[in-house]
Amino acid sequence: MRRYTFLRGDNNMLEDSPFTIESFYKFLGERKLMATKCCKCETLFLPPRPMCTKCLSTNFNWVKLEGKGELISYTVIHFSTEQFQSKTPYIIGIVKLNAGLNLPGIIRDMNPKQIRVGMNLLVDFDTSIPLQWPQWPRYFFKLDTLSS
Amino acid sequence: MRRYTFLRGDNNMLEDSPFTIESFYKFLGERKLMATKCCKCETLFLPPRPMCTKCLSTNFNWVKLEGKGELISYTVIHFSTEQFQSKTPYIIGIVKLNAGLNLPGIIRDMNPKQIRVGMNLLVDFDTSIPLQWPQWPRYFFKLDTLSS
Amino acid sequence: MTQKNLVSIISSGLSKFGRLEGKCSREIFVEAAKEAFEKCPNLDPVKDIEALFIGHMGESFEHQGHTGPILADWAGLLPRPAIRIESACASSGVALRMGIMAILSGMYNIVMVGGVEKMTHRTTMDVTEFLTMASDFPFEQWNGITFPGLYALMATAHMHKYGTTEEQMARVAVKNHHNGALNPKAHIQKEITLEKVMSSRVIAWPLKLYDCSLISDGASCLILTNPNIAKTFTDIPVHIIGTGQASDTIGLYERDELTTLKAGRLAGREAYKMAQVTPKDLDIIEVHDCFTIAEIIAYEDLGLCKPGKGGNLIDQNVTNLNGEIPVNTSGGLKAKGHPVGATGTAQAYEIYLQLIGQAEKRQVSGAEIGLSYNVGGSGASATVHIFKRG
Amino acid sequence: MTQKNLVSIISSGLSKFGRLEGKCSREIFVEAAKEAFEKCPNLDPVKDIEALFIGHMGESFEHQGHTGPILADWAGLLPRPAIRIESACASSGVALRMGIMAILSGMYNIVMVGGVEKMTHRTTMDVTEFLTMASDFPFEQWNGITFPGLYALMATAHMHKYGTTEEQMARVAVKNHHNGALNPKAHIQKEITLEKVMSSRVIAWPLKLYDCSLISDGASCLILTNPNIAKTFTDIPVHIIGTGQASDTIGLYERDELTTLKAGRLAGREAYKMAQVTPKDLDIIEVHDCFTIAEIIAYEDLGLCKPGKGGNLIDQNVTNLNGEIPVNTSGGLKAKGHPVGATGTAQAYEIYLQLIGQAEKRQVSGAEIGLSYNVGGSGASATVHIFKRG
Ligand SMILES: [Zn+2]
């Protein structure tokens, strides 16, 4: 099973992109879920980091993830901060991606009663938000109807 | 020379007022510049404190100050925070009150060119601001024309 | 390695916890400092106290940072060095640890450690927002995950993996409110029923309002000395015999397991080893019950039971006030209140009172060894201290 | 009391200072950590570094507190205990002091100290606002007094009492920009003229734009060891032989004198006494020139000259790079930049480079003893460290 895809420099932005959180969100704006892979010990990182916490190497490649995974925990938020209160109740999940990395985020278009730990979810993108700190494009999760 | 006045409990608010910064500002709303005096060692405090830093006593009396004093330093602020930028340029001074206490604040109605260290200033009040954290009535300084 | 008294507590202070209207942090801290000074007449605070280590979590609450010197000033201790430490909700637990290091370093013989937070003047929405700063901005805050949300994610995982129930969590609240009702300084001094917890409104499912600790104002402090001089100041010192601290990822999601706090396990292990005690030796414990699930996980991480069995402990009343090993006799963060920066040293305050036999209606008779466990954020910081009656 | 090596510096790192676009604090800190790791090949960071003490001033800049564990994680050092210290602009100077205590305590043999701040992504107005949190809310912030305003109040008082001039202040800027032009990591590497400073726009009279330090992003760190093991890691350790810290009122207005920082004088006195040195023994100094007047007052408070004579020192070129006692060879906060939380250990980084002879174009030849002076806020915190070539 092919769990993630290497991008081979056919896109200039990739080669030039620093291994930063901002780059992660820039890629999101292009509907790409990108992690970094240590060139030395091959550990995958998400969020991307400038230094491998396993071997302290600073050489990485960007790796495009499929964005499919399994829900490992969730909650339904009924009371939130000013920024998010209008969206309540909303569902937050932590998804273990097939590549082995965890990602937290909002699960959209789902009835809280349908939800269960272990269900298959898929990353989708909301690129309507311009990238300017502290605003970033968003990813979110939705039901992976093909894998379910 | 009578430098400050004791208020003798002819006002219920005074006796009941805790020795807090909020009380200081409540009094300001009544156009009163109040300090506290340690019952044990007689040190005056402004801001008021719940404990005397000289003798650690927690017994105080409120003391009404005349609000007259001498400018010991000043600056003219040309760039400020969002809250104050619209008021720039404004003059800030530190005034040594006749009671011996220092107070910082805005000096109103003064041409920066007129200002000099040592000039006599007077506390006045702006009670248009309701007292609710972090909003407080304001005191400010102006020329003490009688003493100058 | 033999057991060693690292430092001794010779006095302590705690403000009333709750909604302290019209008082700001520095004024609340004076309440705690005053108690500590008055309880130790042999101490001349101005002359004797050589440094302050202060836990304070949020500059946003009062638009005020640089809290160290402010509190030193208000407590009459200028020009002593005074340091603010911020490890989220573990701020003053870590400040306590810094105080221990400061004395062990030989630079000081007597220091004050403490913490403070003023929270109730802000709206619950603002408080929720300020507290999120202790979580990961780019992935947690940006996705709208609140602190109740983070602990709810732990709770869901714990329920899924171990069968822990909402009722078991609710029982933690019932127990801690029972204890809080006996603590005159607790924010809420009222018993609650299981039904009341279960029927309270959902904040972040499965956590309901009564699963959450209180938003409180409050301050706490301890006075620590070199053990060699403790008897100069008090006949009944309490010694700290173990301290541990560890860190974990800021993001909950980055961890292998959501049902345990690795930093807590490591901090506990370090403290137990240093103190040469095991969980069985403990007579009394204060744990970080910021949410009820956190207390259940704390039982497991501190080794009171096997992983996944925390719910059983509460079902069997083991941690009740009259149980085998009372936990959160103070009422915990749940009922005593959780002025975040003050919590770590407030836990130590309770252990101190219990070990010197001054915990009044909630006294655990004959308590000799106690432990406090203070967690920062969703577990990126954790610190454990072990105390022994002198 | 004989001179004692408290701790030894075996490596150090500094990120580029400046506008580091697209990088957040944790990423910037890695730049500094990486340099420190690479410069010390005998060190296995993951195995050897036992704790981190991090200066970080403002959680508002990135809506991110709890910085200790974040930086430990990003530097590959989990699960080591990691503590954020906030003493306003003296945060990492104080973190350095905590690292010293931690090693003296015997709890650790090797620790990392450092600091970080990310500021340039915010508007100058926001930065101005966040920095005011280090001043007194109820009397200073509420009256619209900015940080330039506080130092301007000191400047006016100094001018009035001692006749110090705007030109003298401007010369501090010219000197530090000269040094900064020789520092490849400085935020601004460009000489400026006296005329340019004098004619720059007024920020808070008498302080003009070029009297103010820079708003910068940056990070710094040092690796400290017990002196007994320093030689295992490097042939040229630098020892810290003195440390001092003191506090003062948060409000500038509450002090008897506006022309001196009492906390700075006391911190200096403590450090000199501990190190058994006098100002005459110093070969190189880094002081806290957040505003030009601060450097002039620092000369006086550190005993380089009598009170009121700081302006003369600058007139006589005493503190120039080729003067009798070079001050701020790095360019200082003025030209190197002032990412507030990083500044204290960045000062120590410069002293370290100078003492091991690696300061390149700005090397002071034969420097053996150095001092760093880090001030928090308008002087409510101050800390001084004295270093000696090993
Ligand atoms: Zn690697």
Ligand SMILES: [Zn+2]
């Ligand atoms: Zn008194």
